[in-house]
Amino acid sequence: MMKKGFNSIVKVCVLVLFAMSLCLVYSCKESSQEPASPNSPGQQTTDNIKSDANDTEKTTVETSKEPTTDSAGWVAIDIKLPKPMFVGTPQDTKVPNLEKPLGRKRDPFYAPVGAKNVAFEKPVTSTDDLPIIGELEMLTDGDKEAADGSYVELGPFKQSVTIDLEAEYNIYAILFWHYHKQAIVYYDVVVQVASDPDFITNVTTVFNNDIDNSAGLGVGKDMHYSETAEGKLIDAKGARARYVRLYSKGNTSNDLNHYIEVEVFGKPAI
Amino acid sequence: MNPVRHSEDKEIAISKEKSCQHPYMSNGMKWSKKCCLLLLAATIAAIALRLPLLGQRPMHGDEAVHAIKFGDLLEKSFYRYNPNEYHGPTLNYLTLIPAWLSSAGKLTEVSEFTLRIVPVFFGVCLVLLLLLLADGLGRTVAVCATVLTAISPAMVFYSRYYIQEMLLVCFTFGAITSGYRYTQSKNITWALLTGVFLGLAHATKETFIIAFDSMLLALVLTLLLKSRRDGSGGFIKTVRAVKPSHFSAVVAAAIIVSALFYSSFLTNPNGIWDSVRTYATYFDRARQNQLHEHPWHYYLKMLIYSRYGSGPVWSEALIVFLAVAGFIVAMTRKGLSGVNFHLLRFIAFYTLIMTVLYSVIRYKTPWCLLGFLHGMILLAGVGAVALIKLSPNVLARTFISLLLVASGVHLTWQAYSGSYKFYADTRNPYVYAHPTTDVFTIARRVEEIAQVDPNGREMIIHVICPGKDYWPLPWYLRSFPNVGYWTEVDNVKPPAVVIIASPAVQPALMKKLNEFSPPGKRNPYVALFDRYIELRPQIELRGYVLWDRFQRQIQSVQPQTTGEK
Incomplete structure (x- = not known):
């Protein structure tokens, strides 16, 4: 029994020694092929290993080998080109029914003469009376920047904001920005206009991308879209209303809802 | 037993x-x-x-x-x-x-x-x-x-x-x-x-x-x-x-x-x-x-x-x-x-x-x-x-x-x-934060320009994307030794022959290109791609190339096309 155990230990030791000897052979080979000294003369590529906590990767700076000449006769010399910085897995934007960005500026929207932003500085109410960040008044204050201090953050899941235009208008367009600092997509965006604050009389849904009716406002046929600095412009087709309500139910980054600005272009109802 | x-x-x-x-x-x-x-x-x-x-x-x-x-x-x-x-x-x-x-x-x-x-x-x-x-x-x-x-x-x-x-x-x-x-x-x-x-x-x-x-x-x-x-x-x-x-x-x-x-x-x-x-x-x-x-x-x-x-x-x-x-x-x-x-x-x-x-x-x-x-x-x-x-x-x-x-x-x-079939399609659940097939177009266009550039593969290429959001381009551009990667526009370096950039940096980039091209000596830039190009879904990339390189590349293609006809 003892002998068997001893034999096993001997076998382990021999194997360990064998493995170590193999590694030494490899490491010897490695040391002979050590990468060229970062700043060795004659070497035009320099490697600096950054000891930064988050980026221990290479932050190499490369110099172009020969002067390059462009058609105008300019000579580009000693151009230091930063090497790519390694990054982690980027964010996924897997959203069903997502429209392709235009890739250019939005076409102009035409409205009758005299149509203007009738939502400017009008009162705003919300299902979340106490926003986590910002004030509801920010929605109609004319500030469309995505900077901190310019947006309102409402609670998670389905939330809505309602703007009282304080009079009946023929509404031609509704332009709004959720949060455009990142290319995120808000879910279940529904925009309705109505003549009463409870949205019972003369309710018109002018936009709905809730494809599975998860917000309970009916199945929408509009497409999801990515937030951009241009905002989302909706053709309201001259719908007559006093109240404008916008719903959303979280976004691709989290369950929260955000608004930067809402503009309603209309004319007093005839 | x-x-x-x-x-x-x-x-x-x-x-x-x-x-x-x-x-x-x-x-x-x-x-x-x-x-x-x-x-x-x-x-x-x-x-x-x-x-x-x-x-x-x-x-x-x-x-x-x-x-x-x-x-x-x-x-x-x-x-x-x-x-x-x-x-x-x-x-x-x-x-x-x-x-x-x-x-x-x-x-x-x-x-x-x-x-x-x-x-x-x-x-x-x-x-x-x-x-x-x-x-x-x-x-x-x-x-x-x-x-x-x-x-x-x-x-x-x-x-x-x-x-x-x-x-x-x-x-x-x-x-x-x-x-x-x-x-x-x-x-x-x-x-x-x-x-x-x-x-x-x-x-x-x-x-x-x-x-x-x-x-x-x-x-x-x-x-x-x-x-x-x-x-x-x-x-x-x-x-x-x-x-x-x-x-x-x-x-x-x-x-x-x-x-x-x-x-x-x-x-x-x-x-x-x-x-x-x-x-x-x-x-x-x-x-x-x-x-x-x-x-x-x-x-x-x-x-x-x-x-x-x-x-x-x-x-x-x-x-x-x-x-x-x-x-x-x-x-x-x-x-x-x-x-x-x-x-x-x-x-x-x-x-x-x-x-x-x-x-x-x-x-x-x-x-x-x-x-x-x-x-x-x-x-x-x-x-x-x-x-x-x-x-x-x-x-x-x-x-x-x-x-x-x-x-x-x-x-x-x-x-x-x-x-x-759906290997790079977001409708495939296992495709996650994946680049689109447009990366092949980017690599092909850069290759085409390099073929007519006097410096060939040594030509200078700038990639400018905030948040280092340019991967996997370093892989596809690995055979070009003079590619620089920035997260913002560098106003000191002269502009490159080919620039690939995020739309977010376009205003700063346009300003730089105008400043570096004095009137009368201007070799303007034109779009490198003839269509909307995405790195990943919703992440657009724009390409710019010097006008003369673009012309040379067009001319290099035309005789072949005529010949084929």
């Missing part, structure tokens, strides 16, 4: 079929011709689904990062483990083998095939490793699990992905199979192999700790159940049955293998300590990273039912539901004979714990599901065989068998569609 072994021998005797002997089946376990053919077919299917067109799918950002890092190892024999990102070193070191075999000495000589053949190899190994568990699971279960591993869409898709996941799953399963074989033979070679596999798994990815903890907990639960069945003291007795020298062999082999890799083969001893302190980073990321935060049911929903837009329905529900059946069989010990129920229970607990842990962790990326999906596949093999055996009559048995075959065909179709 061992009752399990006895019943298996009996089964073999009854079958009276011509059989073939597998070298690992030390107990004289024989394989029927049918089983051998099925295993061979499964292996061929595994290779056929994984190997073709490895360069077809655009490189994912993560793949490109690993590839460029591998370039340093290949060209300069340089590798340093980074405890904050990019996982363990086995992927990089093991890629040296196909690179050497293909005589590639530079990154420009390395192709997608050279890189992706590594996970393909381990994906096929994962299929073959099941042979080592055949006497514990039973031949029919082993064959079913082999087939399911070969055709699982997720297994196929990520076997063609140059990331660590498939290696991790293979090494972890290698440790389980070797450990099991050790319990059957008490041979120190298996103990050593268990250690080697554990070391390799540890040196592959930090999430190994989840698999390792699940293994330990599953082992404890299995032994506790065993001791309850066998009588008091069973647990202690089983633990004491392991020879201290053999246990030391496991630990020593694991530590040596892991330390060798993390220390870059003894050239960077700090790497060993880094492999320990990395867990602080990863625990923190699991709690705080919002970029990949998903609900607890993310993986299960993905496996059971996914449909995006007008895309097809994706489902591996067959595996999930059969795994549930297999779990019940393992716990109740009913429905199967001639199997090692301790092994089944270990796999059942291991899979359950892994599934729960991965679901609880908020940080989720789809490839992380492979670990517990493989456990589910093993249990699904058990469930499938039990369902057939428990069928009351021939008709029901035939019906269930046909249903399983039809579901298997559907899985194979999904595996094919996912890897060869």
